[in-house]
Amino acid sequence: MKTRLTLIAALALGTIFTARAEGTPPHWSYAEHGGAAHWAELDKSFETCKLGKHQSPINIVTKAVKPAADVTPVAFAYTAGAGEVVNNGHTVQVNLASSGAITLDGTEYKLVQFHFHTPSEEKVDGKAYPLVAHLVHKSADGKLAVVAVLFKQGKENATLKPVFAKLPAKEGDKVALEGTIDVAALLPADHGYYSFPGSLTTPPCSEEVRWQVLKTPVEVSAAQLASFHQLYKMNARPVQPLNERQVVLVK
Template identity: 70%
Template sequence: MRVNLIVAAACGLAALGAAPAVFAEGQAHWGYQGHGKPAKWAELDAGFKTCKLGKLQSPINLETKKVEKSADAKPLGFAYAGGAGDVVNNGHTIQVNLPAGGAVTIDGTEYKLLQFHFHTPSEEMFDGKPYPLVAHLVHKSAQGQLAVVAVLFKLGHENTTLKPVFAHLPAKSGETLKLDGSLNAADLLPADRSYYAFMGSLTTPPCSEEVRWQVLKTPVEVSAAQLASFKKLYAMNARPVQPLNGRKVVLGP
């Protein structure tokens, strides 16, 4: 999950809006290959130590046979709204900022939608296998807790909701384009909204923990052409799966 580095520096959380084009002076240059690859993140900056020392790190491999069913789990209360947005190339992914995107209610707590962004392949694995693409929808509660809803993509028909995003992807790091028309994140969701829930972390530095994760079980479709347009910019931007460390994964309705 990729989020705003400026706000991360200000409040210790990387989950508010678009990242800048240029790294601040002294800021570690992290990435997915070479010197800045995930295995080296904790060595790049003292603020990234949680990437190595944390016990609730994301992403994870979901072993479907070990997932627990809970009678107490509640449906996710999606209340997204259509509106204007910005499409940002933040140097690590393509991110869509939605200032008035609505919210989701999880176990009675409302989390406002801030943005969503993409990883290829999906950072989440299922019995050791990823999907071609995932969108991470990043939310924040009034108390400051983060929650992510992950929407998986399989190859198939063109995704009409994402057509205005993929048709004009900003090619350069730091470039921002206004979204052509209104976008409602609800249109990204599958009809079956059952989900895998677990506690985790940001999947990019500083790898902050205590993030609520909800990975929707049913994938939606994206065309080969749409996936190719994203991969021209980011051929691979997925952190490897992290140890579960005894965490429970619960299947919600």
């Protein structure tokens, strides 16, 4: 019997290795053995999650922030466009076909998608907000720039109403938005932001991502938060060491 059990275990282990060899991505999550503390252990391609020195998110300590000198602020040039809402198993993501771009230091980064984390991954003076949207942009040469929009609880967010009205319930589910969505309407009136070099906040935690965290939060209703929490109660990576980085404030 012992020999048989050993054989079964070996076959099962072989099946796992075969699946991984065929390119099956490792499973990661926000809790227990697949949680953020263990991401680097799940796959060699995730080792930056542990070894990287410019990891995101961070806690922004406002008294340590320096005003940016001789910096041209981000130029926002978003346009209304079609969107598809996807439940990818880690968050709800809105994929955008043609919704404009930002220009950062003379380089254009096209807006490709935005997604949500609860609570906000970024903290300001140790405080997390109920929700954050990460607006992900990509340049022609594949570089990434993320604009983070923080949300506080308040009135209903009209721009997100069509998104939260049809949140895909299961991993892999997707639904096309009716009409168009104008991401510019998600931004606060004050476009001032905290800027720093960082990384993806999910595996493989790749670095050289340019981060812009808008300092003024916008509002989202309790009902909208509740609808998101029905799918994801917590999907935020803990804050990471700042190390030698300097956070600057761009007004």
